[in-house]
Amino acid sequence: MLLCFILCVQVCQFSTKEKKILETRLTVIMVNNFKVILFIVSLGSITLLWYYTRLFFTTEPAELVNAIETNAIETKHSTGVAPTRFIYLTQTENCIPTYLSSPEVIGDSEACQCDVIILSYKTKCADTSLPHVQYIFNSNKSITWTTGRNLLYEAAKKRKEKYIHYIFIDDDVQLIPVDKKNTQNPFRRYEESLKIFQPAVVVILDGRKRNHFPTKILPERLDCELTRYVQIYRIDGLFIAYHYQAIDYILPYVSKYDSVSWWYSQExxxxxxxxxxxxxxxxxxxxxxxxxxxxxxxxxLPLQDAFNSFVADIRLEEPEKYRKSFEPILQQWLANDDPKWMLGQQTCVRDLSVHPYRPYENLA
Structure with missing residues (x-):
């Protein structure tokens, strides 16, 4: 329309005075249009500037926002209010053993800040004297250490309450302090450290060398050995705690090898x-x-053919995008070498605050 108006002024038969009036009006229209265009451009620029500024300054750290993309793994837990209680999980023939049911161990729910689930795999337990202890019974005569722990895991995950650590123990385990002079309750000391440092996975050793504990550091760093967690790579699962943000990336146990050996699921x-x-x-x-x-x-014993089978299966279950990072770990395992690389440069560690726990974050 503005273009037609300009052409009309140029070609139409107007007097000189009329042309001047029209040209003046045309100038005013063009100035007003220019102001409108300038206002729109300015408003758009301000809007874009506000948007990108807000985006830049309010974006959370990548580790809190971007869930790690895997083929079959996704974040299982929110990063909301963290739980404060523990749950102990064990399996036994009938009822909870006397040692475990004592108040100094897990028999007092207020002292341990815990709940307990027990799988009775021979006969049902009729004892209801401990209200924080739940019994489940499975009549399957072929139940194994592996399948029993998986049943306990499923029962714990069905609960509305979430727990800071899911602690699996064999029914005959004890917790003995290395420092015999320390008279504090070992279970309460153990639980307090879990709350403070919150490791992804913490295992208690049985004292034998099969756990590949770095014994060489004990005489040299005894002070460190008794005050800090120590990284470990091969464990026995008789007393093991899984952090609530890590457990669903690890369990359930694989039971396909139980017909050969019950040890293989832990390997x-x-x-x-x-x-x-x-x-x-x-x-x-x-x-x-x-x-x-x-x-x-x-x-x-976990012979070489078993390890070959483990590695073949794990290559299939782990995401292809991390293959270059974890393949050296598999090769070391296959070679059955002493994997000192697994202990890390710092064998005694206190700072374990890698939250939320997601798989593959610590791979080199």
Whole structure:
């Protein structure tokens, strides 16, 4: 329309006075239009500037916003209010053993700030004297250490309440302090450290060398050994705690090898742990956990053919995008070398605050 108006002024038969009037009006229109265009451009620029400024200054750290993309793994827990209680999970023939039911261990829910689930795998337990203890019964005669722990895991995850650590223990374990002079309750000391440092996975050693504990550092760094968690790479699961942000990336246990050996499910889990939570699997060196009772079950040493099978399966279950990072771990495991690389440059660690726990974050 403005273009037509300009052409009309140029070609139409107007007197000189009329042309001047029209040209004046045209100038006013063009100035007004220019002001409108300038205002729109300015408003758009201010809007864009506000948007990108807000985006830049309010974006949270990447580790809190961007969930790690995997083929089959997703974030399981929100980062809202953290739980404050523990849950102990064990399986036994009938009812909770006398040692475990004592108030100094897990028999007092207020003292341990805990709940307990017990899988009775031979006969049902009718004892209801401990209200924080839930019994589940499974009549399957072929239940194993592996499948039993998976049933406990499923029962715990069905609860509305979430727990800071899910602590699996064999029914005959004890918690013995290394420092015999310390008279504090070992279970309460152990639980307090879990609350403060919140490791992804912490295991209590049974005192034997099969856990590949870095014994060389003990005489040299005894002060460190008794005050800080120590990284570990191969464990026995008789006394093991999983942080609530890590457990769903690790369990359930793999039971496909139970017909050969009940030990294999833990070996498989060891490999998985060292890939997904490299450097975040630790032991509390202030304690040992002897388990005097040894039942009859399917046993076989983790021979090379078993490790070959573990590695083949794990390559399939882990995301392809992390293959270059975790392949050296698998090769070390296959070679059955002493993987000192797994202990990390700092064997005694106190700062374990890698939250929220997600797999693969510590891979080099």
């Amino acid at each position: 498989y889990t060891n490999v998985r742990l060292n890939i997904r939570f490299n450097g975040q699997v630790v032991t509390d060196p202030r304690f040992r956990t002897p388990n005097p009772q040894h039942r009859d079950y399917q046993k076989r």
